[in-house]
Amino acid sequence: MPETQRTVAVLTALPLEHEAVLAHLTDVGKLTHPRYGTRARRGRLPGSPWQVALVDMGEGTLAAAALTERVLSWLEPEAVLFVGVAGGLKDDIEIGDVVVATKVYAIHGGKQTPDGFLGRPEAWHASHRLEQAAREALRGRAHFKPVAVGDVVLADGASELATRIRTSYNDAVAMEMEGSGVAHAAHLAGEAGALIIRGISDKADADKSRADAGGSQPRAAANAAAAAVAVLRELAPRQRPPQEADEADLDSAPPESPVRGPSHGGDHLDFRGSTFNGPFTAKSVGHRPDGGAGR
Template sequence: MDGGGDRPVAVVCAALNLEYEAARAHLPGPFTEVVRGGTRYETSVHGPWEVVLALVGRENTGAAVQVERALAAFGPQLLLLVGIAGGRRDSRHGDVIAASVIYDYEAGRDADGEFFSRAKSLPAAHRLVQAAQAVSREGQWRRRIQPPPVSEPRAFVAPLAAGGKVVTGVASRTAMLIDQRCDDARGVETEGYGVLHAAYVNKGVDAMVIRGVSDLLGDKTAGNDARWQVVAAGHAAAFAWELLDRTDPDVPAKREAAGVNGGETNIGIQGSGNSGNTIGSVGHVEGDVHVTAAIAPDNRLRAETRLLLALLAEHEREIGTADDEYTDAVDDIRGAAEGKEVRRGRLRSALRSVLGFAGGIVAVHEVAQRILALTESE
């Protein structure tokens, strides 16, 4: 287990308790409870995988924060968000949608009398899309559904639309916005974009959102929810576990041994928070030697910068993203989130720029200030 054992890790997360229980039902156990940073997880073994179950809560921002914590704690290869969604187009109750793309339909600029949409999208990992298409085509995932369904549900690999609103009417303003901006979305949900964005800023994790259709937007009632939510969550979980079985863990490539090269040699003085370590080559060094001061992001710095990126994406509408200074600052922060060496002064300058654009968004200020504290010189 990347988070502390020998097995590769897959994180399976859900926003609602009924979704969590549907996913958990496919693991035979035993289960081990793990607490990291106050957040509780359950782990168990499934084939070659160490599976981590996580309850991430609702809506994009909250889900992104919790997924960030899970990714930092366990270092998984795979991330699956499993649960329910409202269906669009010709979807039926109980159908499964494995999201090839997630749209953030709420992004845009709200001006006097007019809303200018800037809908954004994030794709699922290519290998998971390929595997999901095979699972959908072959149909064996239905054998995992208990009790067996009266009529066979369908499965689609198609886009989903995600936003903070629960859509309960086909003629609502949000439903019409989705019709205009995300017409090919087969369903609507509330956490997927935040979860995929958390995976996007983490190197080495493949992610996908899998939803069962529990309502058709216009028929969302307490009675229908009681009938279909558990069913839809079970169908999504069945598809997810079939997908997991069809996905082999990556075998980490062996790192090339460091050699002696002619030409330029760089010796980096790397820091992590307030402590620094000098690193260099042992033995003969040929060519010019350059000494640079840089930050080698540790786990906490990477986790904080990833969280900041997720918050910036969530609040894009308030911040606005047309300014080149803001774009350059986000690129520098993304470099730190991806584990690249970033010059201390450059990262601190980027953080200050972002704070200037963020205005009164408290969450952004809190995270940026924590990162500034981590990057303070001795």
């Protein structure tokens, strides 16, 4: 692929999320970090100016922060998207809906006192540039709301943690486990912004296992991937100063080994040449009975 094609990084935490994004790419090759061995897939995103570096980070905020920083310094992407599934926290957020995080809360900071737990929240706002592209690409088809992030799987809507989220992070509409690490690393890096895109796979309550067993995770991951693709097709590369552009053209890309690209079959949403204008909801993607590993 031409070395002058610009790069964005798409990060995922679960294999099914990784596969949902990979299904949209062509001409896919493998990348390996020369020192640390971190793996990535890099491929073209048809209908866009981007080549996508896709990294499966694994679960948890610590891994997300460390690997986001590594990807930023290694591949120097113009933007970072974190794409996958989350649990819904509001009654009007349905399984299969897509949430674009306008703000990311880290929920575990605080002080335990005799009077109870006193929250000391941290929060990161979405990149304005990426959020604007998302609002244009997904107008009327996604929820633009804050999300809560913590290293815990929430499967009890009546728990102390669920109550604390409702009272201290009342505007959060979804909960997941990695977004704060991604957001913090991107914030420290400065120039490359981050955007968190999550498909709702359960309602973060006691019915989570039942929803997962019914195939909600693959459907939610497919919707999130399709939303991310729509955003990248809307997003334009930054205009480089002439000297920087000349230097970039001379840079060589990391070594790459070709692999056969994935099939574009299946029930994911593909926007290439599409006139799809419906919402990213559970009805947007056909039911898949294969379920997925619970979180």
